[in-house]
Amino acid sequence: MSRNSTLSSDDRKDALAEVQELRMKIRAGEWREATSGVGNGVMQANVVILPKEWADDFLIYCQNNPISCPLLAVSKPGSCLLEQLGANIDIRSDIPEYNIYRDGSLSDTTSDISSLWQEDWVTFALGCSFSFEQLLQRSGLGLRNIEEKKNVSMYRTNIETKQSHRFYGNTVVSMRPFTASDAIRAIQITARLPKAHGAPIHLGDPALIGINNITQPDYGDAVTIYPDELPVFWACGVTPQVAIENAKPPIAITHVPGKMLLTDWLIDDMLEF
Structure with a gap:
């Protein structure tokens, strides 16, 4: 058990059974x-699937942008299993909904990619901010997207x-509103989980990072501020989807923003300092 863990052995078993x-x-x-x-106590992951020819690039x-793209696992070419992240994870069917990109354009969404699977595909699992949401709630901080039963608000920025x-x-980026005092606490808490994007990269005036209308997210739902x-x-794991649009691989698969892969990794085991 991690020295940072606050979970008992029974709690850990219950969390894994639930997920x-x-x-x-x-x-x-x-x-x-x-x-x-959802997925109480476990790490969630963004997913990108690419042909081997594009995977090394x-x-x-990801290595160049570890805050936006914190790597959790990379599969072997052609393997649809992610044993590193959990028992019996089948990446072809274990995400609620997938985006299918062809030549950089979103062409379709589906709940199962088994019929599309290719033997040269490589899967990348990247950390997700939904993981630190559980830490924030555990510390007594309210999360507006959860309170309002909405997907988190996500925005394209001018940050290269x-x-x-x-x-x-x-x-x-993903956005969550807080009072100033709660924002300070949120910074301290999320900084302990760099594999889920870590501390915020901006707070306050959205226009400073190129967001001209906070009430109109590019992904997810608007919440009350x-x-x-x-x-x-x-930083948000949807960032690679913008990079895919620009790189234009012949085919790429991602999760639909907000609909993540639930892993068997416990959040408490990933905390730092």
């Missing part, structure tokens, strides 16, 4: 909702990522 049951519902097509607020893109050979683009609150912005 594995939910993954089976997702695989059966019985759950296609956003995953914010994308790996460099560091280009690899073919992958480039600006950072996407009260007059005494600041919008707080974290």
